[in-house]
Amino acid sequence: MSSASVPAWLFDLLGIDTLSDGEAGEVGGQPAVLDHGILRLGAAVSSAQRQTAVAFGFKWAKRSTFESPAFRSRTRAWLFERYGDVSGASWWGDYGEAPLVLDAGCGAGLTALELLAGRLDSIRYVGADISDAVDVAATRFAEEGAPGAFLQADLTDLPFRDGSFSVVLAEGVLHHTDSTEEAFRRLARLVAPDGRFLFYVYRKKGPIREFTDDYIRDRIQALDPSEAWEALIPLTKLGRALGELAVEVDVPEEVDLLGMPAGRIDVQRLFYWHVLKAYYDPEYSLEELNHINFDWYAPRNAHRHSPEEVRRWCAEAGLGVERENLQEAGITVVAHRAA
Numbered sequence: 067m068s069s070a071s072v073p074a075w076l077f078d079l080l081g082i083d084t085l086s087d088g089e090a091g092e093v094g095g096q097p098a099v100l101d102h103g104i105l106r107l108g109a110a111v112s113s114a115q116r117q118t119a120v121a122f123g124f125k126w127a128k129r130s131t132f133e134s135p136a137f138r139s140r141t142r143a144w145l146f147e148r149y150g151d152v153s154g155a156s157w158w159g160d161y162g163e164a165p166l167v168l169d170a171g172c173g174a175g176l177t178a179l180e181l182l183a184g185r186l187d188s189i190r191y192v193g194a195d196i197s198d199a200v201d202v203a204a205t206r207f208a209e210e211g212a213p214g215a216f217l218q219a220d221l222t223d224l225p226f227r228d229g230s231f232s233v234v235l236a237e238g239v240l241h242h243t244d245s246t247e248e249a250f251r252r253l254a255r256l257v258a259p260d261g262r263f264l265f266y267v268y269r270k271k272g273p274i275r276e277f278t279d280d281y282i283r284d285r286i287q288a289l290d291p292s293e294a295w296e297a298l299i300p301l302t303k304l305g306r307a308l309g310e311l312a313v314e315v316d317v318p319e320e321v322d323l324l325g326m327p328a329g330r331i332d333v334q335r336l337f338y339w340h341v342l343k344a345y346y347d348p349e350y351s352l353e354e355l356n357h358i359n360f361d362w363y364a365p366r367n368a369h370r371h372s373p374e375e376v377r378r379w380c381a382e383a384g385l386g387v388e389r390e391n392l393q394e395a396g397i398t399v400v401a402h403r404a405a
Contacts, residue, residue: 071103071208072100072103072105072215073190073213073215075190075215076105076192076215079166079192079226079230080093080094080105080225080226081227085098085099085100085105086100087100087101087102087103088100088101093105093107093225094107094223094224094225094226095225096108096109096219096223096225102201102204103204103216104200104201104204104216104217104218105216105217105218105219106217106218106219107217107218107219107220107223107225109219109220109223111196111220112244114244114366114367115196115220115243115244115367117287117365117366118196118242118365118366118367118368119196119197119198120197120291121291121294121360121364121365121366122173122195122197122199122242122361122364122365123197123198123199123291124291124292124295124364125199125291125357125360125361125364126173126174126197126198126199126202126203127198127199127202128353128357129174129202130353131353131354131356131357132174132176132354132357134351134354136347136349136350136354137350137354138176138180140347140349140350141176141177141180142180142181145177145180145181145237146181147391148266148391148393148398149181149264149389149391149398149400150389150400152181152182152185152264153181153182153183153184153185154184157262158185158188160260161232161233161260161261163188164188164189164190165189165190165231165232165233166189166190166192166230166231166232166233167182167189167190167191167192167231167232167233167234167235168192168194168224168226168230168231168233168234168235168253168256169191169192169193169194169235169237170194170221170224170234170235170236170239170253171194171195171196171221171236171237171238171239171240171242172193172194172195172199172200172203172216173195173197173199173202173203173239174199174202174203174206175193175202175203175204175206175207175214177235177237177238178191178193178203178214178235179206179207179210179212181235181237182235186212186213186214187212187213189233190215191212191213191214191215192214192215192216192217192231193207193214193215193216193217194216194217194218194219194221194224195216195217195218195219195221196218196219196220196221197218198218200216200217200218203216204216221236221239221243221249221252221253222243222244222245222248222249222252223252224252224253224256226256228255228256229255229256229257229258229259229261230256230258231256231257231258231261232258232260232261232262233257233261233262233263233264234253234254234256234257234261234262234263234264234265235264235265236249236250236253236263236264236265236266237264237265237266238266238267238268238396240253240265240267241267241268241367241368241369241370241371242365242367242368243367244367245369246267246369246371247375247379250265250379250383251379251382251383253265254379254383254384254385255383257385257403258403259403259404259405260402260403260404260405261402261403262388262400262401262402262403263385263399263400263401263402263403264399264400264401265398265399265401266396266397266398266399267369267370267371267376267396267397268368268369268370268371268395268396268397269370269371269372269373269392269393269394269395269396269397270370270371270372271325271339271340271370271394272324272325272326272339272340273323273324273325274324274340274341275339275340275341275342275343276370278341278342279342279343279362279363282301282342282363283363283364283366283368285297286298286363286364287366291364294360294363294364295356295360295364298356298359298360298363298364299352299356301342301344301359302344302345302352302355302356302359303352304344305334305337305338305344305345305346305355305359306346306352306355308333308334308337308344308346309332309334309346309347309348310348311333311334312332313332313333314330314331314332314333315330315331315333315336316329316330317329317330317331317336324340325340326340334346339394343359343362343363344359345358345359371397373390373392373397376397376399377390380399380401383401384403384404385401385402385403386401386402386403386404387399387400387401388400388401388402
């Protein structure tokens with residue numbers, strides 16, 4: 067991505083003079099440099115946040131693990147299931163021409179390119195990520211001819227004025243900060259009157275799954291990302307083996323002590339939801355399956371929450387919940403700030 071592709075409106079939005087590629091400046095009290103078309107801010111972060119950023123930078127650089135037609139199709143279907151058809155939502159008409167949209171924690175741009183595919187040409191998109199994944203996002207946007215502006219910055223300390231954005235999207239990223247609630251509050255302030263905040267956070271699981279997940283996460287924290295990736299391959303193979311059994315069991319009665327409902331369930335799903343995350347999809351390669359498991363286990367910051375917590379955050383931020391999708395994996399919300 068070249069400096070020539072940085073839209074002028076980004077500098078106006080930030081309230082700074084235009085920078086040339088390689089030129090340094092200051093944005094919102096933070097040192098910044100425009101590097102290869104991406105404005106990079108130098109905010110200090112905790113060791114946990116730094117480790118999380120490194121893990122995601124590594125994961126999103128492995129493009130072959132998330133760019134197959136099967137992976138993109140499945141991702142798009144899951145996004146639509148939870149958020150609805152965001153690109154075709156009627157409320158875009160309330161925001162005038164070229165509304166500002168913030169994708170906080172954009173990663174490699176996967177969510178935006180799938181969920182906002184029909185809308186990117188008519189919005190001013192800002193993708194922000196603390197990790198090097200922002201470079202991958204900028205490259206992928208350019209490859210697909212999608213316009214956008216990109217920042218490498220801590221999403222809890224973004225240099226935008228309150229109420230700057232008609233839409234803020236935070237898909238699966240708030241829980242990867244030092245404090246999910248604080249990250250939520252900081253991003254909620256950026257939502258303009260009549261604007262919307264779309265976000266997804268991890269949901270708390272049953273006691274065995276919570277214990278196992280934290281145990282595995284703690285074990286791989288001392289590893290560099292490539293070692294962690296390899297350490298998870300046997301776990302991923304186990305998930306695939308369980309899935310290929312295609313066997314169901316009948317849980318005769320709810321096991322309330324373990325948060326396990328009664329009823330028929332595939333053996334792999336039983337393990338997946340109640341013992342450990344070992345993802346399985348018959349259309350995915352081993353590397354694609356490992357990508358999903360790595361996403362869960364590798365980052366040090368990976369908090370889980372309850373629907374009651376999330377509803378309280380929205381109420382305290384002055385946001386009304388328009389859409390709530392509760393799944394065992396997580397909590398998805400479309401929230402609206404009154405005009």
